[in-house]
Amino acid sequence: QQQVKQSPQSLIVQKGGISIINCAYENTAFDYFPWYQQFPGKGPALLIAIRPDVSEKKEGRFTISFNKSAKQFSLHIMDSQPGDSATYFCAASPGNTPLVFGKGTRLSVIA
């Protein structure tokens, strides 16, 4: 119940294309859903986060879509760039315990 399942494990996208990463959860107590971006040799950095009172949140080229009834949320990267090549982690928390992370998606954006 504490798991967050993330897919795909790896993703190759053409420059300018849309990258889509999906996550699913079981615990209905989760109420905070952040996405982290990690470059090699660095720690994860918060990219964007959403709470279940909204179905979508957009920040620049990054959008989180949230489907509460399906218990799924996804990250969309519009106009993907080579600089977006990194590992992306979704996570979830019920708000009073630490984040539970998905296993990560390695994104490669090729020119």
Next chain:
Amino acid sequence: KAGVTQTPRYLIKTRGQQVTLSCSPISGHRSVSWYQQTPGQGLQFLFEYFSETQRNKGNFPGRFSGRQFSNSRSEMNVSTLELGDSALYLCASSLAAAGADTQYFGPGTRLTVL
């Protein structure tokens, strides 16, 4: 504002030894969490300290322990190292308790056990 710092950045130990890793949180942050990152298991939560008290603990053996000092700096210790302990150990700090506030990660300590 300085970010989360971790020392050392790289460490090589042999089986059976023990190791201590250090984390200095962002100034003013009272919560420090530790995670183990491996290619197979991803990011797994070890424990969280808030105002010098362990607030949450993950599913790791007792060989893994930690503490937090009055200045919020934290250390984690792994005793009797095993090959499987080779991983990137990440520290994250937040103003409020983990899960209730944005966590900021340090660059990690890469531990290799031979």
